[in-house]
Amino acid sequence: MKVAIIVFPGTWSDGDCMYAMHQVGADPYKVWHTQEKIGNPDMVIIPGGFSYGDYLRCGAIAQFSNVMKDVVNFAISGGIVVGICNGFQILCESELLPGVLIKNDSLQFRCEDTFLKINDSAISSPFLNNISINKPLKIPISHGSGNYFVDDLTLKKLKKTNRIAFQYSNSEGIVEDGYNPNGSVDNIAGILNESGNVLGMMPHPERASDVLLSGTDGNLIWNSVMKSMMVKNK
Amino acid sequence: MIDKNELDKIAMSKEEYDLVLERLGREPTHVELGMFSALWSEHCGYKHTRPLFSFFPTEAKHVLTKAGAENAGAIDLGDDDVAVFKVESHNHPSAVEPYEGAATGVGGILRDIFAMGMRPIALLDSLRFGNLKDSRTQYLFNGVVSGISGYGNCIGVPTVGGEIFFDNSYTGNPLVNVMCVGVGKKKDLVSATASGKGNLLILVGADTGRDGIHGATFASVDLSVDSVNDRPAVQVGNPFLEKLLMEACVELAQNHQDWIIGIQDLGAAGLTSSILEAAERGGCGVEINTSAVPQREIEMNPYEIMLSESQERMLIITKKEHQNDVINHFKHWELDATIIGKVIDGEEVIVRHENEIVARTNINFITNAPTYKLNFNNDLKEYDYYNPNLEKINDIKDANQELLEMLSLPNICNKKSVFRQYDHQVLNNTIIKPGYGAAVIRIPNSNKALAITTDCNSRKVTMNPYTGSEIAVAEAARNLVAVGAKPLALSDCLNFGNPDKSTVAFQLSNAVQGISSAATILGIPVVSGNASLYNDTITGSIAPTPVIGMIGIIEGLDDILNRKIEQQQHLFIVGSQLNQKFDSLAGSEYYYNKTKSIAGNLEIDLVFEKKLQNFILDAFSKKMIKNSQDISDGGLMVALAEMCINYSIGFSGNNISDAQRIDSLLFGETESRFLISVPEEKVQEIIEFAKSTNIPYEDVGTFVNDSEDPSISFGPINLKLSKIKESYNSGL
Numbered sequence: 001m002k003v004a005i006i007v008f009p010g011t012w013s014d015g016d017c018m019y020a021m022h023q024v025g026a027d028p029y030k031v032w033h034t035q036e037k038i039g040n041p042d043m044v045i046i047p048g049g050f051s052y053g054d055y056l057r058c059g060a061i062a063q064f065s066n067v068m069k070d071v072v073n074f075a076i077s078g079g080i081v082v083g084i085c086n087g088f089q090i091l092c093e094s095e096l097l098p099g100v101l102i103k104n105d106s107l108q109f110r111c112e113d114t115f116l117k118i119n120d121s122a123i124s125s126p127f128l129n130n131i132s133i134n135k136p137l138k139i140p141i142s143h144g145s146g147n148y149f150v151d152d153l154t155l156k157k158l159k160k161t162n163r164i165a166f167q168y169s170n171s172e173g174i175v176e177d178g179y180n181p182n183g184s185v186d187n188i189a190g191i192l193n194e195s196g197n198v199l200g201m202m203p204h205p206e207r208a209s210d211v212l213l214s215g216t217d218g219n220l221i222w223n224s225v226m227k228s229m230m231v232k233n234k
Numbered sequence: 235m236i237d238k239n240e241l242d243k244i245a246m247s248k249e250e251y252d253l254v255l256e257r258l259g260r261e262p263t264h265v266e267l268g269m270f271s272a273l274w275s276e277h278c279g280y281k282h283t284r285p286l287f288s289f290f291p292t293e294a295k296h297v298l299t300k301a302g303a304e305n306a307g308a309i310d311l312g313d314d315d316v317a318v319f320k321v322e323s324h325n326h327p328s329a330v331e332p333y334e335g336a337a338t339g340v341g342g343i344l345r346d347i348f349a350m351g352m353r354p355i356a357l358l359d360s361l362r363f364g365n366l367k368d369s370r371t372q373y374l375f376n377g378v379v380s381g382i383s384g385y386g387n388c389i390g391v392p393t394v395g396g397e398i399f400f401d402n403s404y405t406g407n408p409l410v411n412v413m414c415v416g417v418g419k420k421k422d423l424v425s426a427t428a429s430g431k432g433n434l435l436i437l438v439g440a441d442t443g444r445d446g447i448h449g450a451t452f453a454s455v456d457l458s459v460d461s462v463n464d465r466p467a468v469q470v471g472n473p474f475l476e477k478l479l480m481e482a483c484v485e486l487a488q489n490h491q492d493w494i495i496g497i498q499d500l501g502a503a504g505l506t507s508s509i510l511e512a513a514e515r516g517g518c519g520v521e522i523n524t525s526a527v528p529q530r531e532i533e534m535n536p537y538e539i540m541l542s543e544s545q546e547r548m549l550i551i552t553k554k555e556h557q558n559d560v561i562n563h564f565k566h567w568e569l570d571a572t573i574i575g576k577v578i579d580g581e582e583v584i585v586r587h588e589n590e591i592v593a594r595t596n597i598n599f600i601t602n603a604p605t606y607k608l609n610f611n612n613d614l615k616e617y618d619y620y621n622p623n624l625e626k627i628n629d630i631k632d633a634n635q636e637l638l639e640m641l642s643l644p645n646i647c648n649k650k651s652v653f654r655q656y657d658h659q660v661l662n663n664t665i666i667k668p669g670y671g672a673a674v675i676r677i678p679n680s681n682k683a684l685a686i687t688t689d690c691n692s693r694k695v696t697m698n699p700y701t702g703s704e705i706a707v708a709e710a711a712r713n714l715v716a717v718g719a720k721p722l723a724l725s726d727c728l729n730f731g732n733p734d735k736s737t738v739a740f741q742l743s744n745a746v747q748g749i750s751s752a753a754t755i756l757g758i759p760v761v762s763g764n765a766s767l768y769n770d771t772i773t774g775s776i777a778p779t780p781v782i783g784m785i786g787i788i789e790g791l792d793d794i795l796n797r798k799i800e801q802q803q804h805l806f807i808v809g810s811q812l813n814q815k816f817d818s819l820a821g822s823e824y825y826y827n828k829t830k831s832i833a834g835n836l837e838i839d840l841v842f843e844k845k846l847q848n849f850i851l852d853a854f855s856k857k858m859i860k861n862s863q864d865i866s867d868g869g870l871m872v873a874l875a876e877m878c879i880n881y882s883i884g885f886s887g888n889n890i891s892d893a894q895r896i897d898s899l900l901f902g903e904t905e906s907r908f909l910i911s912v913p914e915e916k917v918q919e920i921i922e923f924a925k926s927t928n929i930p931y932e933d934v935g936t937f938v939n940d941s942e943d944p945s946i947s948f949g950p951i952n953l954k955l956s957k958i959k960e961s962y963n964s965g966l
Contacts, residue, residue, distance in 0.1 A: 009474070009477070009478055009567075009568055010388075010474050010477055010478075012389070012390025012477070012660055012661075013390075013660065015661065015662070016660065016661065016662045019662050020662075049390060050387075050388045050390075050473075050474060050477075052474070053388070053472070053473070053474030053475075054388075054474075055474070108380075108383075108655050109383045109387055109655045109656070109657070110654055110655070111387075111653075111654055111655070111656060111657045111658055111659060112654045140659055142387070142657045142659060142660065144387070204659075206662070207659050207660075207662060209662070210662065211795060212665055212676065212791060212794070212795065213659070213662055213663075213664060213665065213676075214659065
């Protein structure tokens with residue numbers, strides 16, 4: 001699987017995403033933000049960081065960069081795109097995903113492990129449909145603005161169309177306010193676009209890519225994408 | 235002739251001014267005087283500390299840099315891997331503007347590391363504040379933590395550890411010491427040097443503004459009520475720009491080292507110190523044109539340009555034939571790169587502004603700051619804080635209550651509420667997260683890891699600066715050994731009060747000698763460091779705080795995941811018997827909490843300490859032990875409670891009916907002790923190993939995991955783990 005990892009000035013998870021891709025046997029390459037074309041990837045990752053310093057609203061400037069035009073085209077034509085942390089913020093700003101990520105309700109940065117309940121009904125998405133375990137994923141967060149907000153009408157629509165991918169929960173999969181690290185609506189940690197090929201998530205699966213570090217639950221997402229791709233290509 | 239008022243403003247004495255006159259043989263120009271005063275500030279010139287540095291053991295086979303010769307110390311890790319590291323202070327800026335002060339402290343130490351061509355992989359913060367009940371302290375504390383979080387998280391270098399300590403002496407003068415560790419390949423190490431006539435000085439990064447002018451001087455005088463008016467002397471950070479600068483410099487070192495002579499960061503005293511230090515290292519002259527320096531503000535004069543401490547700037551000493559290559563390289567990273575001067579023959583610095591020479595003098599005249607002898611009476615018995623007699627206090631009645639209280643003290647309790655504000659995982663190397671003693675960070679693309687720590691118990695240094703500083707070094711080493719790492723080298727950050735006071739002079743001199751003594755006996759060279767003096771406010775001097783930053787190596791990570799505490803494992807205390815006398819409360823957190831005073835005699839046998847540390851390392855490599863914890867602040871019971879909390883496990887202690895004093899048994903802080911967790915099948919083996927190496931030991935009990943909420947019982951203690959966790963988590 002060829003993976004294009006988009007790098008903006010201020011991106012810092014690009015190296016970790018490269019690492020995670022190598023861990024699962026994918027073939028990653030980096031694309032600098034000034035490039036017009038992303039090549040011919042099977043998947044695009046927009047990694048975490050502080051693109052352009054995030055001095056304006058997080059992700060607000062990145063949407064206008066050269067490279068994003070091709071990313072948007074790739075996504076619209078059904079290409080698999082995942083935005084992690086700052087990448088999620090950029091996908092929202094680029095209107096590939098609905099909603100917005102505002103400051104954590106604590107008004108503080110949060111870096112810690114979280115448990116993510118996988119939404120059973122969203123499993124038609126390539127990111128989820130081959131996840132082999134039946135329990136929440138343990139994946140760390142690291143953000144100051146991960147508080148997902150969306151209006152009630154859109155939230156209803158997200159639920160109805162099975163587009164909430166992950167919710168913050170405890171290790172048993174119970175979703176409650178107490179397990180919400182940032183105040184996001186309905187404990188939302190990640191959402192899908194309408195056709196399920198674009199995923200935005202605040203937690204960092206690329207950090208859960210090694211038993212030595214924070215476990216390997218993040219790899220389950222990449223393995224799922226690779227499996228669905230193999231099925232598709234058959 | 236200049237008047238005294240003018241000299242006071244730049245913190246230069248009349249005698250120093252006379253020395254300038256003598257060296258120059260004439261009156262200095264305005265710009266020259268600014269350059270002299272900045273480099274002759276304590277912060278840059280080490281006027282009171284330089285004579286002490288000769289005590290430090292600085293050499294070892296694995297040390298690649300000469301002491302003080304580069305921006306940070308470099309250590310050979312084998313297999314061509316190198317680590318560079320340093321601790322530095324940003325105390326005074328943080329006292330008046332905590333957010334930016336702490337943020338630019340982080341930015342400054344990062345530049346020291348990547349100027350050497352190495353990639354920063356870990357940051358640690360050693361923080362000291364006054365009493366948290368005080369509202370100004372809360373403001374400083376929150377500001378400093380936010381500043382560290384704001385800068386470190388944005389730039390994408392993990393903050394993996396450090397300490398937070400509260401003591402009244404730091405009220406109004408918090409300490410913000412930051413340590414950075416970088417790694418890379420030996421061939422990519424870059425020196426901060428200039429040489430070769432005609433080679434170019436290229437300034438990259440931020441434009442130069444009026445921020446931080448005389449910041450080095452500001453760092454070298456006592457803080458006063460008016461210090462808040464010095465906020466303009468505090469710089470403002472831009473971590474985004476520094477991220478670009480970091481990537482560009484690391485890539486330059488790795489891929490294009492043939493284009494450059496050296497890289498020197500701009501920190502305290504800005505362009506002045508940067509250019510002069512690089513030229514001095516290379517033994518050359520330099521000529522610079524301040525009009526060429528890109529400026530953020532209008533009508534800046536050469537004095538301001540030479541002394542500005544604007545952040546996120548770097549000087550690249552470039553081979554003249556590669557000037558376009560270097561400029562284009564930085565352009566790719568969207569950074570300005572401007573030729574501002576060149577290397578010339580001779581030993582002079584020539585500063586031009588709009589074609590007029592505004593400064594011209596021998597470089598050594600400026601870089602060679604005068605030094606001062608510390609004046610004090612070197613008799614411990616005459617020392618202000620000498621108090622060998624512990625006040626008798628009643629022994630503990632309710633041990634459970636005492637333990638819960640200890641665990642909730644700000645100096646003992648869980649610091650998670652702070653550490654979770656720092657990104658401690660980015661770069662995918664963090665094996666042991668903050669809050670568990672030493673951080674353990676994998677060396678990228680290897681099967682090795684670095685263990686990193688900072689430590690200093692300033693109460694013990696206050697009691698006895700020499701022994702207390704020996705203890706600081708030993709304790710830092712113990713933190714590393716407890717995670718199975720062999721200590722390699724240390725960096726010191728000497729935070730003291732005004733050295734013109736004889737008490738402070740006594741503390742400073744003895745602390746340096748204590749550090750040197752411990753470093754020599756434990757075989758841990760001092761490879762870099764920093765001094766921050768004049769930490770005085772109207773209420774007096776801070777507690778003497780020689781912060782020790784230390785790195786060690788773990789070879790082979792295959793076993794590291796097995797180092798868990800599990801039920802049925804035996805807990806041994808090694809280094810001493812379980813029972814402790816009342817004396818062991820000397821300098822302890824328990825005694826301080828009871829009496830609000832410090833007293834007693836501190837003792838450490840460093841030869842034994844070394845033997846004990848080797849014992850632990852050997853026991854790890856022979857796989858006799860699964861886990862270990864050194865006994866430090868809060869004594870045995872706090873160490874044991876932390877082990878149980880970290881591994882969510884209970885404990886059942888053996889009988890201790892013959893205990894003389896419960897307080898000393900539980901909370902005494904006798905040095906040179908570890909707790910080790912031993913699997914049942916290794917118990918005989920560890921006993922024999924301890925006997926054969928003459929290490930005192932005692933079987934303390936076993937870990938148990940018999941319920942959801944197991945009990946911790948030991949002597950008079952019997953508490954549920956949940957209760958212990960609740961107290962531990964309630965302090966901050």
